[in-house]
Amino acid sequence: xxxxxQELRPKIVPLGDRxxxxxxxxxxxxxxxxxxxxxxxxxxxxxxxxxxxIVPSLVxxxxxxxxxxxxxxxxxxxxxxxxxxxxxxxxGPARTWKMPTRFGGAAGPDLEAVANSLExxxxxxxxxxxxxxxxxxxxxxAPGFVYAGFHEANLQVPRRAKVRDHVSPGSILFAxxxxxxxxxxxxxxxxxxxxxxxxxxxxxMQPPTKLRAGDRLIFEAVS
Amino acid sequence: MSxxxxxxxxxxMTTVQDTGRRNxxxxxxxxxxPMDQSGFACAAAEITTSGRSGIEFTTSxxxxxxxxxxxxxxGAGGKFFAQLNGAFxxxxxxxxxxxxxxxxxxxxxxxNFGYLRFDREMDIPLIMGSSATNTRAGLGGFEGRxxxxxxxxxxxxxxESAPAPYHINPERSDxxxxxxxxxxxxxxHDVRQNFVTTPFQVSGQMDRMGIKLNDAxxxxxxxxxxxxxxxxxxxxxxxxxxxxxxxxxxxxxxxTGGTHALPPF
Numbered sequence: 001x002x003x004x005x006q007e008l009r010p011k012i013v014p015l016g017d018r019x020x021x022x023x024x025x026x027x028x029x030x031x032x033x034x035x036x037x038x039x040x041x042x043x044x045x046x047x048x049x050x051x052x053x054i055v056p057s058l059v060x061x062x063x064x065x066x067x068x069x070x071x072x073x074x075x076x077x078x079x080x081x082x083x084x085x086x087x088x089x090x091x092g093p094a095r096t097w098k099m100p101t102r103f104g105g106a107a108g109p110d111l112e113a114v115a116n117s118l119e120x121x122x123x124x125x126x127x128x129x130x131x132x133x134x135x136x137x138x139x140x141x142a143p144g145f146v147y148a149g150f151h152e153a154n155l156q157v158p159r160r161a162k163v164r165d166h167v168s169p170g171s172i173l174f175a176x177x178x179x180x181x182x183x184x185x186x187x188x189x190x191x192x193x194x195x196x197x198x199x200x201x202x203x204x205m206q207p208p209t210k211l212r213a214g215d216r217l218i219f220e221a222v223s
Numbered sequence: 224m225s226x227x228x229x230x231x232x233x234x235x236m237t238t239v240q241d242t243g244r245r246n247x248x249x250x251x252x253x254x255x256x257p258m259d260q261s262g263f264a265c266a267a268a269e270i271t272t273s274g275r276s277g278i279e280f281t282t283s284x285x286x287x288x289x290x291x292x293x294x295x296x297x298g299a300g301g302k303f304f305a306q307l308n309g310a311f312x313x314x315x316x317x318x319x320x321x322x323x324x325x326x327x328x329x330x331x332x333x334x335n336f337g338y339l340r341f342d343r344e345m346d347i348p349l350i351m352g353s354s355a356t357n358t359r360a361g362l363g364g365f366e367g368r369x370x371x372x373x374x375x376x377x378x379x380x381x382x383e384s385a386p387a388p389y390h391i392n393p394e395r396s397d398x399x400x401x402x403x404x405x406x407x408x409x410x411x412h413d414v415r416q417n418f419v420t421t422p423f424q425v426s427g428q429m430d431r432m433g434i435k436l437n438d439a440x441x442x443x444x445x446x447x448x449x450x451x452x453x454x455x456x457x458x459x460x461x462x463x464x465x466x467x468x469x470x471x472x473x474x475x476x477x478x479t480g481g482t483h484a485l486p487p488f
Contacts, residue, residue, distance in 0.1 A: 013405055016457045021405065028452045055248040055455060057479055062248070062455035140453060140479035143251045143360050183251075184360065201250065203350045203362050209250045 008035050010083060012076045018067050020076055022083070023060040030150060032059040033137050037213045042086050048078045056213050058138045058147065094135070096216040099181070099196050101172050103221050107195035114157055114174060114191050126221050128155055129193075134179060134217040144183025144201025144209045148217045151177045159189040170196045172219070179219070183209070194219075226292030226343060226378045230370050231325065234283025236430060238356035239347060239364035239376075240338075241275045247351050248455070248478050255355035255363065255474050258336045258431060262300025264388030266338040269297030269317040274382040276345040276354040277338050278370065285339070285370075286327040289320040294378060295342035296320055301334010335429065340385075343378035358431045359475040404461070405454060410443075417442040423469065431475040435468060436461075443467035453479040 008024045008031060015021045022039060025032035040056035043063065047054060050070030055062040065075050103126050104111035115125035132155070134148040159175045165187050167173070173180040173190035180190060183201035200211050211217075230237075240263065243256025257263035257279055267273035272295075278285065284303065298305060298316030305312040306327045312318055316339075320326060328337065347354050347365065356364025365374055407415060421440050428435040445467045456462070460472045462480060472480075 014402055015405075015455065016402075016459050019455075019457050021455060023405065023454070026452065053246055053248055055478075057455050058453055060454050064248075138453075138479075139249065139251050140455075141251060141477055143362070145251050203252075207250065208252075208351055 008032060010035070012079055014072055015062060017072070019062055019064045020072060020079065021060050021062055022079060025059045028058055036061050039083060039086065042082065048075060048082065050075060056138060057140055094214055094216050095212070096218065097211060099198055099217055099219045100222045101194040101196045101219050102223065103194040108172065108193040110160070110191035111193045114193060117157055118155065129174070129179070130219045130221060136211050136213050136215045136217060137178070138213050139209060139211065142182070142184055142186045144199070145180065145186065146200060146211050147178050147180050149178040151179070157191065160191055163187055163189040164192070167192055168195070169199055172196060225346070226294040227290040228287045228294065228376050229290050230285070230372055230374045231288050232284070232286040232372055233370045234281045234285065235369060236358070237278065237280045237285050237370045238358065238431070239276055239345065239354055239370065240279045240356060241277070241354045243355050243474070244351055244353035244357070244363065250351070251478055252351065252357060252360055252362070253474065253476050253478050255353070255357040255431070257338065258474055259300050259338070261388060262336060263338045264386070265299035265315060266297045266340040267385035268388045269299060269315050270295045270340060270342050271385060272342050272382045273297065273340045273385045274342070274344040274378065276347060277340040280328060280337050280339070282330045282335060284328040284330055286325065288325045289322050290375070291322050292378070293319060293321045296326065297340045298328065298337065300337040302331040303334060303337045304329045304331050341378055342382050344380045344382060346377040346379050357475050359477065406451065414442060431473055433470045433472050433476065435470050438467065438469055441467055443469060456480040
């Protein structure tokens with residue numbers, strides 16, 4: 001693994017005049033995601049001069065900087081040095097979260113259709129879904145919204161053709177080999193398969209979100 | 224002594240803003256802050272000492288009444304008309320209000336966003352370190368929402384000396400500089416060439432999340448809805464929707480996007 005991460009050869013590109021984006025891939029993979037999480041952690045442990053915010057995403061890391069402290073090209077060079085000198089090991093043990101979830105019924109109106117499309121019974125689907133080794137891939141899109149992956153090839157479904165204007169906080173969403181958790185009311189084109197009481201966003205708390213990219217996630221069916 | 228104002232009239236996008244919410248992207252929250260940062264800073268500079276929070280208003284203007292105390296108010300951004308108890312004042316605005324005064328801001332010849340700043344700190348809870356209203360997430364500012372008639376804001380303490388703003392001449396009409404975004408290579412050479420040689424027009428469809436551009440030529444045709452991996456986006460990014468509509472992302476943008484992103488800045 002130690003040498004493998006560097007093989008991804010990230011591209012460092014400007015995101016406007018006060019942010020850089022370190023992109024590890026143009027499509028989602030476990031390797032690119034792990035590299036983004038690892039590099040963001042490395043930077044957060046010792047932020048480069050002028051860096052204001054370090055934000056890991058699915059396959060990239062956004063670095064917002066103060067252009068009066070460092071130029072984009074200087075920071076880009078600094079990021080290159082940091083990346084090529086980085087050890088691949090994650091900086092701490094992964095935390096594990098249990099996510100008690102009510103599957104199906106009013107809590108998961110799309111569960112049956114999803115199971116049918118995979119030629120599984122609802123119970124078979126729930127068992128397969130909850131047996132997956134899932135990790136938080138990224139926080140993004142909306143407050144406290146997390147993507148978790150990856151499911152095996154036999155649990156892949158596309159997004160829904162129609163976007164729902166509004167799903168409630170705690171909705172468990174499923175599509176494209178991932179499970180996502182809504183923390184606030186959002187529109188979504190993903191399938192709603194369940195509901196959890198867990199809320200990953202509370203702006204009165206410090207920090208306002210609990211789940212971090214890299215954390216393990218175990219779903220448990222409850223009634 | 225504290226001062227209290229009451230909103231008498233507010234357009235639909237009248238919000239409390241400060242310079243924005245830092246370190247919030249990690250939690251899926253964009254920074255928010257003023258749509259026109261220069262106007263926000265200029266309003267504070269008018270009164271030299273200012274609290275961190277101000278009121279952002281739009282072409283609908285805003286009217287407020289000072290219910291108690293006295294309060295110095297600076298106003299800037301665009302060219303709006305200001306009246307104190309029915310008498311016109313100069314814009315940009317610098318005026319001390321005494322209790323009972325009614326300040327009424329109405330649209331002028333230019334400017335989509337205007338600002339009022341105050342010589343005291345607005346007594347409003349900081350959410351994730353900021354008073355800025357995020358209209359997408361419904362957090363910050365006044366109960367997470369836009370201001371409306373009868374809302375009351377109180378002010379206590381003293382503001383800090385306002386830094387000198389950088390002035391932008393609103394009459395200037397220079398080309399907007401840009402850099403190609405991470406998905407620009409998804410558009411062929413001709414489209415990119417047309418992008419820099421064709422005028423676009425700001426449409427009436429704008430809010431704090433984004434501004435839709437009219438593309439009369441059109442430069443961008445409807446295309447397949449590409450599913451791209453979500454990457455971070457920034458204010459100023461131009462996203463091309465599946466039907467070819469260009470949208471410039473603004474302060475309350477969603478933190479990540481998977482639509483075509485052409486250029487930031």
